[in-house]
Amino acid sequence: MVLVLIFISSSMTYQQQNIQSDLQPFWPPFTRFLNSFSFVYAGEKHSLALDGYAGYLEFILRKLAHFASYFLMGAFFYYGLRRLIKHNFFPALIIWLAMTGLAAFDEYHQAITGGRTPSVHDVMLDSFGAVVGILLVGLIIFVVWRHHERKKLAEN
Template identity: 40%
Template sequence: MRKTHEWKDTIFILLAFCIMILLYFSSSMSYQDQNVQPFLERILSGEPLKGLLEVVRFSYAGNEVSIQASGYAGFVEFFIRKAAHFGSFFLLGVFWFLGLKNKSSSYILAALLALLLAAGYAGFDELRQSFNPNRTALMEDVYLDSLGAMTGIAISWLMSTRGSNKKSNRRKLKFR
């Protein structure tokens, strides 16, 4: 059984590195290369839910986020970009945790290592963006990325402990 765990652990660690490579190349691209506003303007030309979304207004990294400030497509794109931040680091946290949980002495240590690796990479990624003239490095994105990783780690931990409790209950039933 341990061999199966070692193989799965290695796969999860390789997936974490794949996510990091994808993030590296994604943040090397200029904003213009990633701009989806023209596409959004085409598919959302009727501006669905505009009446409902017009009341949403908040500040992110010192800039106002609203339809009035960014236009409808820019407003929607903001949420797509931030969901991509959260989602990619969610996966990074999941893969690091699942890859490390059987290699460390406790789930707590695996969770801390996974969070440090993901949050550290988020900081590195934003630092790299600060050297790209067409990109903006934001500490708020590091926080969002870290929150995504933390959420992925927490859910993975809960699912792992839940799964191990079911297995131990099955073993108890078999050997009684």
């Protein structure tokens, strides 16, 4: 489902995806919070003062969507694949490489879509999201396994 949503999203122009007018009513509660930080992404500085409220919030939401979608895919694909392949490192590597390749293909798809600009930085952000998802699932599995092992030892 996430793959379908990514493909649909990549097929849309920026104007079709623009949600800045929808974000205007949410101005007051987040202004103080968003004004407290700025950052550089892909060599460009982003802040409330530079991008405006709606532009800045939309930019943050877009980047969170990049990270979150690949985080979910990395986590779920790793959780599913690790049951098929018993070695712990190999499924993680395969999933990470596949997610990075998918992110690169998605950016290529954006390059051939009108009004979109591909970015290597987005591929890196997507890849990082997948790695974090894989590592989090791996950590949870390890903690649960450790808990079960200690429980077995306590019972014996």
